Amino acid sequence: MSMVTDRGGVLDAQAQSRIIAQLTEELGARATQISAAIELMDSGATVPFIARYRKEVTGGLDDTVLRNLEVRLEYLRDMETRRAAILSSIDSQGKLTPELQQAISTADTKQRLEDLYAPYKPKRRTRAQIAREAGLEPLADALLADASADPAALAAGYVTAEVADVKAALDGARDILTERFAEDADLLENLRTFLWNTGLVYSKVADGKETEGANFRDWFDFNEPLRTLPSHRVLALMRGRQQGVLELRLGLDPELDTQVPHPCVARIAAVLKLKGLFGLDASPRDKWLGEVCRWTWRVKLLPGFETELFSRLRDEAEAEAIRVFAMNLKDLLLAAPAGPKSVLGLDPGIRTGVKVAAIDRTGKLLDTSTVYPHEPRRDWEGSLETLARIVRKHQIELIAIGNGTASRETEKLAADLMKRYPEFKLTKIVVSEAGASVYSASELAANEFPDLDVSLRGAVSIARRLQDPLAELVKIDPKSIGVGQYQHDLNQRELAKMLDSIVEDCVNAVGVDVNTASAPLLARVSGLNATLAKNIVTWRDANGAFRSRAKLKDVPRFGEKAFEQAAGFLRVANGDNPLDCSSVHPEAYPVVERILARIQGDIRTVIGNKEALKGVSPTQFTDDRFGLPTVKDIFSELEKPGRDPRPEFKTATFMDGVETLKDLTVGMVLEGVVTNVANFGAFVDIGVHQDGLVHISALAEKFVKDPRDVVRVGQTVTVKVQEVDLQRQRVALTMRLNDDAPVARRSGDDAGAGRSGGGGGRGRDRNAGGGSAPAPAGGAMAAAFAKLKR
Known part of the structure; x- marks a missing residue:
């Protein structure tokens, strides 16, 4: 197997072996599994395709392992390319000894490689x-x-x-x-490990920034060990430094920092086997060499380590923040769809009015309007008449209300409509409108609705995301959906890569109806891109609905490779072959034919009929190409074709009369919807225009290590109000309904992460602004909201 790097070069056999060995250890898989997966990826296969349709080849590696493999493979290939360049450079200088070559060949990180190369690296x-x-x-x-x-x-x-x-x-x-x-590479590695394990980050306010940096006041005199700093706290410190409010430095515990000699200076001497340098009876030479060690630490190593370790700290914090964002996005994309129902979308507003859009069961726009039930017009009756006319005309079943400004007031309007016209049998649901304004002003929305006012496009998006959150949210840049923390401070390239992979995995996990899907949704299907997606829509518009998956080959530029990768994820409802509406890949249709021949059945009577498969076993239909995992999947699809992995649709009911923070009282028990999950807790929309925080310590009666073990974005939860701070517009909640009083927390437990936007701000960074920091233990409200971003 040849292994091609991202830069187009071919790695030698030794490099390939190193990569496979390291991936095998890291991922807990067999070398044959790793090799097979890499070969498939290099041939152009996508992670969703490999995970679902090549289980026999990879030994059943799932999409999570494959995604990790994909990320690590890029890193390791880059490292091998760099290793080769370093060996070549040192060899060209005539300084490559067998010992040095061995050390470079066995280096297992990029940092170790650079340490070994440092003495030979051309420099100024x-x-x-x-x-x-x-x-x-x-x-x-x-x-x-x-x-x-x-x-x-x-x-x-x-x-x-x-x-x-x-x-x-x-x-x-x-x-x-x-x-x-x-x-000295060994010295650098020794000191690096020592500092990472024992070093502290010290933070203080920059001179003259006390007033300007008030949001960061709790970081003005702060220190914490490097290796225990949580990601959200790191990002808050880094933002404070970036804004010129905070000064950060690397140090040890004060008792160690004041020792003579300094522990790092003593360590330099010890690693280099220089003895007796710091005693009272040290010789002039030893004293001089001791000063050299001090100079090495103070002038040469400390500034470099400070930069390097702060960079590592930030990289790891960003990686964790990206992971949290990705998992929240996945939960949001895989939220339960209301399904094919006609929906009236209401985009709340006060002075500008409530924008109204009606869509049919397929998401097609039927009607629009703007009503003005609130200040200054207060046309309540006229608004009800307009809504009733639209509902009656288009036989609306659901009302989707955006959760932005005037959401609760608009929900009252919908409730009044339902009360006055019970024959409509309507159901109202409050929907997150995060990112709706981004979509409204996008080129995609302009192409989709060229003659529709930008403000009305938002109402269409709100209605559609109730029908099918996944299909609508793929039209929006994932970074604009707003379920992350400090997202604008993160590595945007890495963030985009991770979020794109999450969107791809979610779309392919659900499957796509090729006859109704938009081009943006089709573009996320395995093996497709924007061009092919557009070609599919163009062909569909010109020729009508696809009757089979095979007709996809008539689409311009839709070749055999694209068909192989995409066909299993594309659905053709009510087509010529019922299998085309399942996740059975066309390449496996012969297996189905053998099954039908054995049971003497017809596909139209067998599919969806579990009883028809009694008496036969998947083991009877395996062959050289299709093993037991694939045949088992085929049986599952025949029993229940096109299964949707998303949960059943249900919504939270906001309490009547609770519309603002002033309506809340301590002890009140409410239903709400989780809008964001951070490492320190979860934010919950309880219908008061300001999400409340359930601290990690208040999520469950048991110890919770990761909030996502208990709650997910979009989940309906029951919470109790613990504390309300009207001045700071903050609500502390608990899911431990037996709690009588706020839980006192250690200072800094929830420090430094972004807070959720109140009332559904559209696509903004929910963490933009300053940061504050640990509050004293006790004072539950201060502790619960310490270091949250405004």
Whole structure:
């Protein structure tokens, strides 16, 4: 198997073996599984296709393992490319010894590779190089080797026209040894591990920024160990530094930081096996060498480690924040759909009116209007008449109400409509409108509704996302949906890659009706892209609905490879072959034919009929191509074709009369919808225009390590109000309904993450703004909302 890197080069067999061995260890899979998965990926197969239709080949690796493999494979291939470049560079200098080659070949991280390469890396002219050019390297070597040497006496022999005096000679020797010490790979690794395990991040307010940086006031005098800082706290500190409010530094515990010699200086001497440098009876040479170690730490290593470890801290915090965002997005995309029902979408507004859009069971726009039930017009009766006319004309079944400004007031309007016209048998649901305005102003919306006002497009989006959240949300940049923390501070390339993969996995897990799907939805199907998706829609518009999956091959540029990757995820409802509406891949239709022949049945009577398959077993139909996992999947599909993995549709009911924070009282029990999950807890919409926070400690009676073990975005939950802060517009909630009083928490437990937007702000960064930090233990409201972003 050849292994091609992302840059187009081919890795040698040794590099391939290293990659497979490391992935095998990291992912807990067999080498044959890893090799097979990599070969499929390199051939153009997507993760959803491999996970579902190549189980025999990969030994059943699921999509989560395959996604991790995909990410790590890119890293390891980059590392192998860099390893080859380093070996070539050192070899060209004539300095590649067998020992060095072995060390480079076995390095298991990019950082270790760079540490080993540091002494040989071409660099700008340094002070050490200048000292070598002045002939001072023999002096440095002599002072390092001879414990009895007198530095001043030795240095006197090196005073020349280029070296002014003894001090200059000793300074040059110091610079040479400092560079040598600072490029010792084993020393760097030792210190790096020590600092990561014992180092602290210290934060203080920048001079003169006390007032300007008030949102960060709790970070003005703060420290915490590097390795225990949670991701949301790291990102808050980094944002404070980026805004010039905070100054951060790396240090040790104060008791260690004031030791003489400093623990890191002593460690430098110990790793380099330099003994007796810091005793009271140290010789002049030992004292001088001790100063070299101090200089190495203070001038050369500390600034570099501070930059490196803060970068690592940020990278790991960003990776965790991206993971949280991705999981929240997945929950939102896989939220329960209301299904094919006619919907009236209401996009709430006060002065600008409530925008109204009616759609049919397929999502087609039927009617629009704008009503003005609120200030300043207060045309309540006229609004009801307009809505009743639209509902009656289009036989509306559901009302979708956006959860933005005036949401509860508009919900009252819908409730009044239902009360006055019980014959309509309507159901009202409050829908998250995050990202709706982004879609409304997008090129996609303009192409879809060129003659429709931008404000009315939002109402259409709200209605459609009730019908099918996945189909509608794929039209919006995932970053605009607003279920992350500090999303604008993250690596945007990595964030986009992760979110795109989540969208792809969700779309393919559900499947797509090829005859009703929009181009953006089709573009997320395995094997398709924007061009092919557009070609499918164009062909459909010109020729009518697809009658079979096979007709997809008539679409321009829809080749065999695209068909292989996409066909199993595309559904043809009411087509010529019922299997085309299932997840059975066309390549496996012969297996179904064998099953039908054995039971002497017809596909139209067998599909969906579990009883028809009694008496036969999947093991009877395996062959060289289709193993037991695939045949079992086929049986499952025949029993229940086109199964939707999403949960059953149900909604929360907001309490009547509870519309603002002023309506809340401590102890009140309410239903709500989880809008965002962070590492420190969950935000819940309880219908008061400001999401409340359920701290991680209040999510369950038992200990909760990860909030997502208990709650998911979109989930309906029952909560109790613990505390209301009208001044700061904050609500503390608990899901431990037996709690009588707020739970006191350790300072900083929930520090530094983004807060959820209140009342459904559209597509904004829910974490934009400053950060505040740990509150004193006790004071539940302060503790619960410490370090949340406004």
